[in-house]
Structure formats: C-alpha cells, structure tokens
Amino acid sequence: MERRDIEIFLTLSEELHFGRTAERLHVSTARVSQTIKALERRVGAPLFERTSRRVVPTPIGRRLEEDLRPAEEQIRQGIARAIAAGRGLDGVLRVGFVGTALGQFVLEVANTFHERHPSCRVQIRESHYSDGVGLLLADEIDGLVAAADVGHIRELEQSPVLLREQPSLAVSARHPFARLESVMVEDLARTKVLRPRGIPDDLDEAVVPRSTPSGRVIERGPDFGTVQEMLALVGAGQGVFPVPTHASRYDARPDVTYVPVVDGTALEWRLIWLAAGQTSRIRAFAEAAQDFVAVRGNPLLEG
Incomplete structure (x- = not known):
C-alpha cells in the first residue's frame, strides 16, 4: 500500500x-x-x-x-x-532578551518554534544593557531580542521589526514631569537622562539624542547596567530614561511614574545574531517570531 x-x-x-x-x-x-x-x-x-x-x-x-x-x-x-x-534544526537554540517583559515574549515564540521543530530545544537567558552584544560575540547565546537596529553593523544580522511601541519616560514620582500628562523630546533638556552602560554611542543616540530638536543639549546622568539599576536610579531622582509603553505594567513601582513621550522615536525590537554564526535554527526562530506577531500582535500591550 x-x-x-x-x-x-x-x-x-x-x-x-x-x-x-x-x-x-x-x-x-x-x-x-x-x-x-x-x-x-x-x-x-x-x-x-x-x-x-x-x-x-x-x-x-x-x-x-x-x-x-x-x-x-x-x-x-x-x-x-x-x-x-x-537542516540543522535539532539540538539547542540559545536566545537572549533585554527587558523585564521580553522573557515572556521569547517564551511564547519558543512554543511556536517548538511546535514546528520538536527536536530543537530553546534555552532563554536574560541579557543586560551592559552586555550589549557581548554574549553573542562570546558564543554564549545564538540570538538576542533587543530594541536595537544593527543593520549598519556588518558582523551582525537582524530580523525585520518584531515589536514596535511608542516610548514613555520613566521619572521619579517626585519629579516635576510626574505631574504632566505627557512630555516632548524638547523637555529632556530640562533634566538628566541616564545612560546604558556598554552601549555603543550610535545605538545610544538612537534612543536618546545628544540634543533636542531646537539644539539644546541633553545632559546625561549616571549610567546603569540592568533594568533594575535604571529603575533604582530613576526612583532616587538621579535621572530619567525612555522606556517602552509596556513598562508601566511590567515594571510598576511606587517611586517611578511613566509619562508618554508624544514625539519620541518608536522603540523597535528585532532578533539579532552574528552573521558568521547564522544557522537554520536561528532563521527558523526568526520566522516563528514573525508569524507569532502576525497572529497575536504585540502581546506585551495586552490586558
């Protein structure tokens, strides 16, 4: 038969x-x-x-x-x-993420990926701002989900945009901005903006420009390596920092207020990997992530 x-x-x-x-x-x-x-x-x-x-x-x-x-x-x-x-789709795929809520997103995408490729297991690992792409370069992870555009870096490859959100400004609950309904990029000249430790200048400036649209200097405050360090500094009044909209849900704290930045550049997350380390596994994970978002939208904004 x-x-x-x-x-x-x-x-x-x-x-x-x-x-x-x-x-x-x-x-x-x-x-x-x-x-x-x-x-x-x-x-x-x-x-x-x-x-x-x-x-x-x-x-x-x-x-x-x-x-x-x-x-x-x-x-x-x-x-x-x-x-x-x-096709090289068995074994283990190691995926890092930056940001409190991104772990949930990566896990949901991993479920979609595993349904398609049951012989490949996904390990997730939280990465910090200070790690940059160091974990990729050290071969400790195979891919990284982060709010960065690395299309201009020859050594790296990236997926299309997976998630996109307008920014909010994390400020101390005692900061004058905390009483406002929204702020603009121009307002950043009136305060200090924290700086992620270990981030290349070009990527840092993509999130926080050196000056406002009118040319006023944006003063930088202390640097930080992790999300929790950033929130601790913000809560203590040491500076402010632009974060995704979903932070108000996932990083709620009594000493931190989140204020929408009406003209801020949208934050965009992609899957990033080393061009020299590209495998069928990482390409298949990127496809699974795109398909998941096409069906679910941004799950971090649900609820």
Whole structure:
C-alpha cells in the first residue's frame, strides 16, 4: 500500500466527503474514488458506505483507520525529525532578551518554534544593557531580542521589526514631569537622562539624542547596567530614561511614574545574531517570531 493511498484513506475518514478530501490533498475526486475502490478490492470488503447524501465508514473501515493512523503519525514524525536533523534544526537554540517583559515574549515564540521543530530545544537567558552584544560575540547565546537596529553593523544580522511601541519616560514620582500628562523630546533638556552602560554611542543616540530638536543639549546622568539599576536610579531622582509603553505594567513601582513621550522615536525590537554564526535554527526562530506577531500582535500591550 503506497503512503499516498493511506493518506487519501485517512483524510476521507476525517472529511467523510470525496470532494473535500480531493481539495484538501490537491488531487482529483476521481483519484480519491479510484484509490478507495482499489483498497476495498485489496481488503475484500467495503470500507465506506456511500449514498447520495453521506459517506460513512463501515466497521472494517473504522478499524482500519484506528490501525493505520498511529502508524501514519509515527512515519510523519520520523520524516519531520529526519528533515530537522538534515537542516540543522535539532539540538539547542540559545536566545537572549533585554527587558523585564521580553522573557515572556521569547517564551511564547519558543512554543511556536517548538511546535514546528520538536527536536530543537530553546534555552532563554536574560541579557543586560551592559552586555550589549557581548554574549553573542562570546558564543554564549545564538540570538538576542533587543530594541536595537544593527543593520549598519556588518558582523551582525537582524530580523525585520518584531515589536514596535511608542516610548514613555520613566521619572521619579517626585519629579516635576510626574505631574504632566505627557512630555516632548524638547523637555529632556530640562533634566538628566541616564545612560546604558556598554552601549555603543550610535545605538545610544538612537534612543536618546545628544540634543533636542531646537539644539539644546541633553545632559546625561549616571549610567546603569540592568533594568533594575535604571529603575533604582530613576526612583532616587538621579535621572530619567525612555522606556517602552509596556513598562508601566511590567515594571510598576511606587517611586517611578511613566509619562508618554508624544514625539519620541518608536522603540523597535528585532532578533539579532552574528552573521558568521547564522544557522537554520536561528532563521527558523526568526520566522516563528514573525508569524507569532502576525497572529497575536504585540502581546506585551495586552490586558
């Protein structure tokens, strides 16, 4: 019995309709009918009862389905595992993330990825601002989800934008800005803006420019290495820092207030990896992330 014949029989057992079976398998209705008749001749008994209104498995047909379906599923999984191994999609994929809430996003994408590639396990690791791309360069992770555009860096590759959010300004609850409904980039000249430790100047300036639109200097405050360090400094009144909108949910603190920046540059997250370390695994994870976002949108803004 050919595997295609088994596939036609099992699909008809599900659809109970010759036309829908043919459409689903991209074959002609005649092909479905001929296959079933050939199987019935081989078995020596009808597998389906056919009338003008319905198609119903006979007891023999139902028993044959029960016997064949586990075997067919085992074959399908075996082929999938072989393909995954051949394409380098088995083993472990190590994915880092920057930001409190991004761990949840990476885990959800990992679930989508694992459904497609069950032989590949995803390990996640929190990365800090101060790490930059150091974990990638040290081969401690294979990919990094971060709010950075590294398209101009030859050594790195990146996915299309996965998540996009307008920024809010994290300020001390005692800061004058905390009483405002919103601020503008121009207002940053009236305070000190914290600086992420270990971030290249060009990436840092993409988040916080050196000057306001009118040319006023934006003074930089203390630097920080982690999200918690940043929030501690903000809460203590040492400076302010632009953060994504979802921070008001995931990083709520009584000493920190989040104020929308109405004209701020949107924060954009991408999956980043080393060009020299590109694998089928990391490309497949990037595809899974894009597909997940296409269906769910930005899950960090839900609720």
